[in-house]
Amino acid sequence: MKRILLLVLLSLVLCIFASCGNDAGDPNGVNSEFEVTHKATIEIKKYGTIELDLYGKVAPVTVLNFEKLANEGFYDGLTFHRIIEDFMMQGGCPNGDGTGGSDKDIFGEFKNNGSNNTISHVRGTISMARSGSNGSIPDYYYYDTASSQFFIVHEDSTFLDGNYAAFGTVTSGMKVVDEICTKVSTASGLVEAKDQPVIESIRVTCIDSEFQKKPEVTHTARIEIENYGVIELELYGNMAPITVANFEKLANEGFYNGLTFHRIMKNFMMQGGCPEGDGRGDSGTDIKGEFLQNQVINTLTHERGVISMARSNEPNSGSCQFFIVHKTYPSLDGAYAAFGRVTSGIEIVDKICEDAKPTDNNGSISKDAQPVIKTITVMAK
Secondary structure, three states: OOOOEOOOHHHHHHHHHOOOOOOOOOOOOOOOOOOOOEEEEEEEOOOEEEEEEEOOOOOHHHHHHHHHHHHOOOOOOOEEEEEEOOOEEEEOOOOOOOOOOOOOOEOOOOHHHOOOOOOOOOOOEEEEOOEOOOOOOOHHHHOOOEOOOEEEEOOOOHHHOOOOOEEEEEEEOHHHHHHHHHHOOOOOOEOOHHHOOEEEEEEEEEOOHHHHOOOOOOEEEEEEEOOOEEEEEEEOOOOOHHHHHHHHHHHHOOOOOOOEEEEEEOOOEEEEOOOOOOOOOOOOOOEOOOOHHHOOOOOOOOOOOEEEEOOOOOOOOEOOOEEEEOOOOHHHOOOOOEEEEEEEOHHHHHHHHHHOOOOOOOOEOOHHHOOEEEEEEEEEO
């Protein structure tokens, strides 16, 4: 089934009947109260240049995804395929019809999905397109379906607030948006391929040092596993200071001694540190989730050998359980607090994951077969 993104017919009807324009304010609709972390430039063939400020502190997952795709050249040669005067212009679909995207969906950073994003969809705002309900399935099933498609608001459309991830605003080139929305707009919004404005390039520059920081080794860790051997890790306290401090405290108090890896899935991860041995236990203290979806700037990715914190659906529910990634798993990025990586002993991770015999599709390991953690020791550098 085709995945048509953004702004179902109801949204169009609302815009037509809601007096979307507002000529009295700033012609660019600048959301100046937000901290600018990135600058973006969109070059559109035959039309000109649009420059934007992006607000990575408010929508970090969205901004970093947009930056990555833009600077990899993903958008070069794509088009604006859906244009509605007095509403918005939408582009970034590799199929040119609203059915395509990149290879990864991202967390929807808007209020109704639990984000603190308060950027309003006023004139000049850039926001992410996503799938929407067709009436038979609740809309919240589609909250995390944004990928590569984005739209720029032509005239105020604040009825979108709380349901779409706005992440920046036009600072120069609003006349380009006006010209495109006036000349190319269609009644249905969908533009014939021959008439679609072509994106020559999009480039994003980070101007915020917090987003530019690299992982710094602040601690080392040693995990000794009975009958398997020792896994050594480096931990990045500059990326996840709360997480590293919590892991250090528990480890050096002996909390983990004798606990197990209770959940193991080959080509995914091995999870341990539960005092109940079944995934239901904790240390008695929950910690802040240091990951992008929780608006903490932690850009570590879940590559093979990375250690990260397990949690429930609540963002600040990490406690003592952790997991080591067996095979790179991008869908975890930005959603879990990665805090280090294996430097020696990855073959032990391989062996444990190969030996595991889960009793269900969730990777549960029977208690008599769970690999035992003899000790975990953490040392500050």
